[in-house]
Amino acid sequence: MTALAYRRTAPSDRPPKRRRIKTRRVRVRMGELNWLALLLLACIVLLFDSLVIGRQLGFIRLPGELTQLDMARSGSIAYIELARASLERDEPTGVGCAEPVLSAASDTIAHARSREEIGRELAGMAASLYSSVRTDRARAATERVAALVSEDARVRSYKGADAYILITPHGADSSLQDRRSALSRATVQAISKDPIIARSPETIELTVGASGVSFEAGDPVVQAGALAREIDSLRTLIAQARQDAGLSELMGPGVTVMAYDAPSGYAWDEIVHQKDVLEILDSLFAAGALGAQVGGERIVATSSVRCIGPIVLVNQRPIAVNPIHISAVGNPVALERALKPVSARFARTGKRIETRREPSVHLSAYTRGGL
Template identity: 30%
Template sequence: MLRKYETTFNKILPAAIIMIIIVLLFNSIMLARTVGYIHFPGEMGKTEVARQAAEMKVDFYEQRAAEANVLGSSSVRDALAQMKFELEKAKTLEGIFEVQSIHGENLREVIDRELDKKRSEIILNIINKDQGVKYYEGESLITISKKETSGVEIEDGANLLSEKTVNLLKQNKVLRKGTWSPIEVRVDNGKSELVTARTLIDRIKMYETEVNGLRSELKEIRTFAGLTELTGGGITVKLFDSEEGFSDIDIVHDRDVRDVVNELLAAGAAGVSIGDNRIVANSSVRCAGPVILVNQQPIAVNPIVIKAVGDPKILASSLDLIKSQLMEFGIRVDISEEENISLPPLKEKSDK
């Protein structure tokens, strides 16, 4: 009996081990997929998912502007075109989120402002046609608003508006949509005009938009100046001295490093670092005897590590010529494309 159980166990054991291996392998693949190391065929990466979401947001705002009949406004068209342009230019996950945050908010505010303007024009046009308003002697205030739980509400203390005018205001398709802040119309001896006190809010919104724009420009300037950390897709380049000797032509020189950096910048790199040193407009790369100095700081050699943020494939292909030239002297150039790398900010100079 015992021998029979042993035989059965021996038959089941290999299948059980294979099943356990399959389960572990499957769990490992799913874990790698979850953290973004691998993607299944046809599956989009995080950057493409974010880009698609941003494009859907643009479509939403464009449809909203069309439904509100403000798509023909030049300010709306300009804001839409600017967001589409910035989104197309953004190559990193951080850049796409920044476009959504800054330009998406700006687009929303432009549409809301144009919609407020359109509502005001409609209200003023309807009220101006009312005969009671035309022949009114004195001064009165009419307030029109739209709350979420009710229709268009009209406060007309002097009862200037006719029943026809009231119905036109309450049934207007544009005025019936959404919710909006009260719009006040002052009637003064037959003449009606919008109360200008509301322009203070518009000015505040305009200043907020300008401040956000300046913040965006400042951040972009600081990034290009190398004053902030820069992250995104890119490449890592490693330059190794020739293994055959250590004569002058067998080692990596400062001019070789400069050539690599210049090619990367010409290929559209958003930022470059050598070792832990960020490269900016006035950076220096030079030899001091056997030592290579970057921004007056010695760097590790063999390999010399250069990192660049930008389109990985374009940056890598831009170094084909330099790579082949250095190989003639036995200098090895290793290039790896990466989904996410970080460049340190420019190191502040010591006061010593």
């Protein structure tokens, strides 16, 4: 009886079904744990992706990080201070007229609630400053001409018919039309070389007669010729401004750049991101590039380069990647040399840049983007 009981309790005599049931329960529990782990991992990945996308779109900020409005406000205030310092250095007589404009702009920007409001205020300030400086320069030039003419002995003794004199400033010097030679040669040379008169934004007209000097409208023929030349000059300036702003096409020698991901291309630092594109653009413009475009999108002062996941947006439009195609107009040798340090940094993470000099690069005009 004792031996029989011993055999029944021996491990070899245990019912096999009970062992299988325990093994099955363990397997079920392990399967549940695996599903829970996968679910937890999926939640973590989803949370991380949400944080990255929210960070890119500006919905999430790190502790102590400035908002885009704060950065726009601080940058605008710094720009106003720079403008004030520039006026004090270059326009000492016009600072008094410009100070109320600068102070009002600083106060408005400090309480602005949006970047659009800051932009409108800066645009208005720039227009007011331009008008103020223009008026001050014209006044100073007129006063300078009056002082030089009043010292001319020939003018004081002039007895002929009224002489119409037109002075056209050119920035570095001035041209003068005096058909009746009412001014002495010394006065003409002094007016032509005077820097205050040369900076006047407007032509200066005066009439020399027996009764003295008056700053009034003169000969209509002379006026018409001066206006025609001024219109041509303005057209040239507008065309140059449009080209500098990227609003017109640009063609000339330059370089083409192809930015490639690393061969594996899965890790964060192995993919060409917006910071890499911006680094290339900064290097090109620092080397004297006259213009650039990324993926066919012209780069202007308001352009944006952003990454949203695997998509790169330039001017709010998606562009082709791997490679990202960048073109720039400028000195090909200088532009290629400027990209060598960037290429070396790319190589550390497996990315690469191919730069090719081109005798002619065509940049399209900027067009307003948007998805």
